[in-house]
Amino acid sequence: MNFTYATKVDVLLKAQKAIGIPFKYLDKSGRLGRHRNKGGIGQVVEEGHFGYSPNSDAEPDFKAAGVELKVTPYRRNFDGSISAKERLVLNIIDYMTEYESTFEESGFWKKNKSILMMLYEYSVNKAKGDFSISHAFLYEYPLKDLVIIKNDWERIVSKVRAGLADELSEGDTLYLGACTKGTNATSLRTQPFSDKMAKQRAYSLKQSYMTGILRRYIFGNNCDERIIHDVKDLRNASFEELISSRLRPYFGRTRSSLLDEFKINGKSKDASERIIARILGVTGKLSQTEEFRMANILPKTIRLSQNGAPEESMSFKAFKFIELLCQHWEDSDLKELFESTKFMFIVFRIIEDGEQVFEGITFWNMPQSDISEVEKVWLKTVEIIREGVRLRLADNRVYNNFPKSSDNRIAHVRPHARDREDVDELPDGTMTKQCFWLNRTYVMEILKEAGLIRNPKGLYK
DNA sequence: GCATGATCATGC
DNA sequence: GCATGATCATGC
Numbered sequence: 365m366n367f368t369y370a371t372k373v374d375v376l377l378k379a380q381k382a383i384g385i386p387f388k389y390l391d392k393s394g395r396l397g398r399h400r401n402k403g404g405i406g407q408v409v410e411e412g413h414f415g416y417s418p419n420s421d422a423e424p425d426f427k428a429a430g431v432e433l434k435v436t437p438y439r440r441n442f443d444g445s446i447s448a449k450e451r452l453v454l455n456i457i458d459y460m461t462e463y464e465s466t467f468e469e470s471g472f473w474k475k476n477k478s479i480l481m482m483l484y485e486y487s488v489n490k491a492k493g494d495f496s497i498s499h500a501f502l503y504e505y506p507l508k509d510l511v512i513i514k515n516d517w518e519r520i521v522s523k524v525r526a527g528l529a530d531e532l533s534e535g536d537t538l539y540l541g542a543c544t545k546g547t548n549a550t551s552l553r554t555q556p557f558s559d560k561m562a563k564q565r566a567y568s569l570k571q572s573y574m575t576g577i578l579r580r581y582i583f584g585n586n587c588d589e590r591i592i593h594d595v596k597d598l599r600n601a602s603f604e605e606l607i608s609s610r611l612r613p614y615f616g617r618t619r620s621s622l623l624d625e626f627k628i629n630g631k632s633k634d635a636s637e638r639i640i641a642r643i644l645g646v647t648g649k650l651s652q653t654e655e656f657r658m659a660n661i662l663p664k665t666i667r668l669s670q671n672g673a674p675e676e677s678m679s680f681k682a683f684k685f686i687e688l689l690c691q692h693w694e695d696s697d698l699k700e701l702f703e704s705t706k707f708m709f710i711v712f713r714i715i716e717d718g719e720q721v722f723e724g725i726t727f728w729n730m731p732q733s734d735i736s737e738v739e740k741v742w743l744k745t746v747e748i749i750r751e752g753v754r755l756r757l758a759d760n761r762v763y764n765n766f767p768k769s770s771d772n773r774i775a776h777v778r779p780h781a782r783d784r785e786d787v788d789e790l791p792d793g794t795m796t797k798q799c800f801w802l803n804r805t806y807v808m809e810i811l812k813e814a815g816l817i818r819n820p821k822g823l824y825k
Numbered sequence: 826g827c828a829t830g831a832t833c834a835t836g837c
Numbered sequence: 838g839c840a841t842g843a844t845c846a847t848g849c
Contacts, residue, residue: 443837629835633833633834634834634836669826671826673826677828761830762831763830764830768828769827770828776828778830782832782833784830786832796831804827
């Protein structure tokens with residue numbers, strides 16, 4: 365514990381003195397050289413700059429000042445914009461006690477009410493010791509975020525109360541996540557209302573939320589539209605409930621009438637997303653609003669055929685074959701996608717030729733158990749790329765041996781390109797760009813559970 | 826009707 | 838011009 369700094373300003377002033385000093389000059393005990401020492405840079409700053417030993421107390425690092433210290437990286441993108449490099453991992457969630465308290469008395473709030481953020485720019489072609497702090501500032505949650513964070517905390521704790529700590533997932537919540545934390549993925553803890561062991565998890569400010577903070581306060585270029593204008597709306601309803609209730613009056617409306625009403629080009633592939641945005645009072649795209657960006661919510665449009673089943677499987681960004689070979693599942697983009705993304709499914713149902721009606725929406729994130737199932741598809745895909753994809757030409761099509769939708773309950777691999785000539789490098793040649801798809805039947809399961817498929821014929825006679 | 830390869834339309 | 842989200846098209 366550290367009592368040297370009595371006030372927040374004391375801490376801040378000291379922190380600002382670290383700006384510009386390469387970490388190698390702060391590293392008094394050779395921490396940066398140590399292999400796989402993830403907290404390395406943070407510890408170097410605590411020890412070498414502030415002069416106290418790293419600890420894992422329940423109290424904030426600077427107890428008297430009531431400030432928690434966090435050193436965190438950001439990166440500059442190709443277009444010059446800034447992104448947080450990672451989520452900000454906070455204290456470990458004590459499943460056994462956290463549920464007993466109110467938000468104000470919670471372990472989360474006690475420790476992280478006020479955070480001294482020290483930022484450094486990360487770059488791949490620079491050694492750790494050459495990075496240095498570029499910004500230091502005190503972060504306290506603005507009210508518009510705090511109402512959401514409070515709801516997030518409630519959601520995490522209520523899952524523990526329901527004996528479901530083992531099913532916690534970062535995608536459950538919007539800004540404050542419950543991310544896995546441990547020496548390895550198998551660090552387990554007991555939980556109060558179930559005999560099942562649960563993965564050790566820590567509170568975290570999601571990467572998308574961190575990016576939002578940086579753009580909003582530091583790099584000053586956040587001009588995203590907001591959906592929620594009055595924080596009071598979030599006191600008695602979750603964000604998802606609020607969105608759903610605002611859209612509800614439009615359920616059952618034909619797509620063409622909505623396109624007319626909002627003057628939207630129906631040929632556009634994002635027309636349905638734009639309809640929803642306009643209903644919510646947003647001029648641009650839903651995915652570009654502050655809340656959607658900061659919570660990493662991905663809107664996806666689903667068309668149901670007349671028999672009530674989704675018409676198509678769901679595509680994602682094309683992956684790069686060589687990049688897949690360089691990743692482990694644990695740090696793969698795909699795992700990251702399904703762990704941290706919340707999806708908003710926007711559902712339209714075809715009622716006759718050329719006409720659809722707005723059926724409704726549902727928010728969803730992939731459960732942990734299903735993410736483990738996706739891992740199999742990912743591993744198989746990597747194996748196939750490594751061993752060499754087998755291509756077969758027939759009917760003027762190029763068939764491959766990537767996992768098919770019939771091979772796995774959840775996902776498969778399929779082309780995702782402009783055309784067949786739109787290729788990506790393989791270790792031994794090139795082939796049409798591919799991406800992971802969620803199976804049509806899996807999407808159907810999700811919608812059934814959400815009550816969005818009223819008349820399930822087809823596969824479910 | 827389904828699975829899977831192929832391609833479209835838009836915005837940035 | 839390309840990445841992205843979405844949809845078309847063909848053979849079984």
